[in-house]
Amino acid sequence: MAATVSTLYSHHDRAALLESRQATRENPWVKGSILVAALSFFGVFLLLPLLVVFVEALAKGWGTYIDALTEPDARSAIWLTLGAAAISVPLNLVFGVAAAWAITRFEFRGKQLLITLIDLPFSVSPVVAGLVYVLVFSNHGWFGPWLSAHDIKIIFAIPGIVLATVFVTVPFIARELIPLMQAQGREEEEAAVVLGARGWQVFWHVTLPNIRWALLYGVILSNARAMGEFGAVSVVSGHIRGETNTLPLHVEILYNEYNFAAAFAVASLLALLALLTLVVKSWVEWRARRD
Amino acid sequence: MALHKLTVLATTLALLAGAAAPAFADVSLLNVSYDPTRELYQDFNTAFAKYWKTKTGETVTVKQSHGGSGKQARAVIDGLEADVVTLALGYDVDALNTEAKLIPPTWQKRLPNNASPYTSTIVFLVRKGNPKGIKDWNDLIKPGVEVVTPNPKTSGGARWNYLAAWGYALKQPGGSEAKAKDFVKQLFQHVKVLDSGARGATVTFTQRNIGDVLLAWENEAYLSTKELGPDKFDIVTPSVSILAEPPVSVVDKVVDKHGTRKVAEAYLQYLYSPAGQELAAQNYYRPRDPKVAAKYADKFSKVKLFTIDQVFGGWTKAQKVHFADGGVFDQIQAK
Numbered sequence: 001m002a003a004t005v006s007t008l009y010s011h012h013d014r015a016a017l018l019e020s021r022q023a024t025r026e027n028p029w030v031k032g033s034i035l036v037a038a039l040s041f042f043g044v045f046l047l048l049p050l051l052v053v054f055v056e057a058l059a060k061g062w063g064t065y066i067d068a069l070t071e072p073d074a075r076s077a078i079w080l081t082l083g084a085a086a087i088s089v090p091l092n093l094v095f096g097v098a099a100a101w102a103i104t105r106f107e108f109r110g111k112q113l114l115i116t117l118i119d120l121p122f123s124v125s126p127v128v129a130g131l132v133y134v135l136v137f138s139n140h141g142w143f144g145p146w147l148s149a150h151d152i153k154i155i156f157a158i159p160g161i162v163l164a165t166v167f168v169t170v171p172f173i174a175r176e177l178i179p180l181m182q183a184q185g186r187e188e189e190e191a192a193v194v195l196g197a198r199g200w201q202v203f204w205h206v207t208l209p210n211i212r213w214a215l216l217y218g219v220i221l222s223n224a225r226a227m228g229e230f231g232a233v234s235v236v237s238g239h240i241r242g243e244t245n246t247l248p249l250h251v252e253i254l255y256n257e258y259n260f261a262a263a264f265a266v267a268s269l270l271a272l273l274a275l276l277t278l279v280v281k282s283w284v285e286w287r288a289r290r291d
Numbered sequence: 292m293a294l295h296k297l298t299v300l301a302t303t304l305a306l307l308a309g310a311a312a313p314a315f316a317d318v319s320l321l322n323v324s325y326d327p328t329r330e331l332y333q334d335f336n337t338a339f340a341k342y343w344k345t346k347t348g349e350t351v352t353v354k355q356s357h358g359g360s361g362k363q364a365r366a367v368i369d370g371l372e373a374d375v376v377t378l379a380l381g382y383d384v385d386a387l388n389t390e391a392k393l394i395p396p397t398w399q400k401r402l403p404n405n406a407s408p409y410t411s412t413i414v415f416l417v418r419k420g421n422p423k424g425i426k427d428w429n430d431l432i433k434p435g436v437e438v439v440t441p442n443p444k445t446s447g448g449a450r451w452n453y454l455a456a457w458g459y460a461l462k463q464p465g466g467s468e469a470k471a472k473d474f475v476k477q478l479f480q481h482v483k484v485l486d487s488g489a490r491g492a493t494v495t496f497t498q499r500n501i502g503d504v505l506l507a508w509e510n511e512a513y514l515s516t517k518e519l520g521p522d523k524f525d526i527v528t529p530s531v532s533i534l535a536e537p538p539v540s541v542v543d544k545v546v547d548k549h550g551t552r553k554v555a556e557a558y559l560q561y562l563y564s565p566a567g568q569e570l571a572a573q574n575y576y577r578p579r580d581p582k583v584a585a586k587y588a589d590k591f592s593k594v595k596l597f598t599i600d601q602v603f604g605g606w607t608k609a610q611k612v613h614f615a616d617g618g619v620f621d622q623i624q625a626k
Binding site: 144153238253 | 368
């Protein structure tokens with residue numbers, strides 16, 4: 001996941017190079033069996049489930065499918081999911097760029113600690129992340145009594161869902177940017193400064209154009225994760241239908257209500273999002289390779 | 292620049308999300324309930340809203356939250372602002388008093404019938420034709436029988452399952468506490484999957500085709516047979532089972548804060564009305580009202596029922612002896 005755009009597109013050229021030479025070319029049998037193994041694995045574990053989602057979603061026809069996506073609880077889940085992503089992704093955008101900038105451009109104490117902290121959401125189970133928020137903000141948590149006295153609701157309400165979403169998506173953008181910015185070094189920016197550019201000018205005209213593809217890549221990944229998150233959000237949601245149910249939680253509810261066609265219809269929305277993410281991601285990689 | 296467009300997009304989405312929030316009705320209640328009551332309260336909430344509208348002219352929206360009973364009680368204690376709770380067992384509602392003082396200790400005396408407007412019991416769901424010939428509790432521990440039940444640590448229904456099995460063993464000729472413990476221990480050795488909630492266990496049995504018999508709420512067994520096809524499962528009623536009383540309560544601290552006490556109390560009382568009782572019976576809960584019970588008598592099979600007070604001395608004691616850390620359930624699970 002920490003692979004940057006720059007390393008992503010170099011695989012192509014290297015593979016082509018290896019294939020072109022007699023000495024490094026693999027035996028066709030070996031090549032074939034590795035390919036079959038890899039492709040059938042993806043077919044069974046990725047493609048087949050995806051297909052099943054769409055087949056099951058349409059099992060009872062288009063009418064049921066449309067109904068499942070337009071009934072009020074589903075609409076509310078869609079809006080909540082979009083809203084949580086719309087808040088957490090821009091927050092991560094600002095934070096990710098700032099963190100990557102700080103880490104690659106400044107020397108300061110505690111830098112290693114910051115890098116470790118950015119990785120924390122990758123290593124902590126999302127359920128634990130959710131529970132931490134419950135411990136901090138619940139009625140018996142650290143800030144619970146104060147929050148309840150001021151009638152501020154964090155957990156079992158939308159702010160909790162946004163917090164949990166921000167937590168699980170923190171690493172994506174920073175992790176994309178840091179290796180790239182380290183590889184690029186400071187030379188271009190220093191040159192800009194020598195030529196008289198100011199802080200923001202350097203950022204807009206030199207840094208941002210250099211990192212834009214990696215940045216977009218990070219945004220796509222963190223958006224996909226924000227919309228798909230289940231564990232952390234499940235813990236803080238309270239599962240109130242039509243109010244604190246996100247799309248993944250809504251799928252679970254429908255499935256548990258024997259409403260399989262509707263569950264798969266909503267799941268197909270998430271699957272479409274995943275497919276869209278893949279398309280945009282490939283496009284970004286292609287553009288990055290061209291630049 | 293891309294950044295600018297993103298900001299515009301984010302703002303638009305945020306605005307749309309705000310606009311999409313429904314214009315809220317006069318009053319809204321949050322009913323925090325356990326797993327298998329979804330269908331019941333879907334029907335009941337519509338009926339109550341209609342009733343309340345004609346009676347007071349007020350529009351009431353009841354929002355629902357469902358999950359394992361113990362988990363739901365925990366969420367209310369942690370701050371989920373439920374106006375009413377409708378949980379699987381008295382112990383979980385009691386926790387709202389003992390853990391957080393959200394309700395008075397006398398909550399169970401405020402409504403008739405131990406504050407349980409409907410009852411249920413524990414039955415067996417088996418595969419069509421009952422290939423393993425399961426008739427009663429002692430058939431569950433025959434070699435080769437695989438049992439599915441949720442985990443008594445997290446699920447209210449599972450605790451009723453466990454206590455029903457215990458009570459059966461105790462009531463056999465020559466039954467004793469030691470024999471009951473041995474029976475339940477053997478039973479749990481036949482359990483293949485311990486899901487965290489009743490609905491999860493039902494899905495394991497019916498959808499994933501795991502196990503020969505599901506220990507289930509009677510209402511859950513009937514509902515899944517209806518939803519998934521009567522040609523797939525049979526319901527077996529054992530010779531003796533437990534009278535499960537799922538209680539309801541207004542959450543005093545919350546209704547006083549929201550100013551919803553009147554409508555919340557009316558909501559629970561409506562469960563006891565003939566209309567509410569009809570809906571309970573239609574959703575396979577055993578109604579309390581004798582007239583409604585008589586009307587639906589042929590829907591529920593006759594079974595000797597014992598109560599938790601008779602056999603276990605009430606929920607607090609049963610919880611402490613059987614399900615607390617280091618209790619009997621932990622002992623029989625330890626290999």
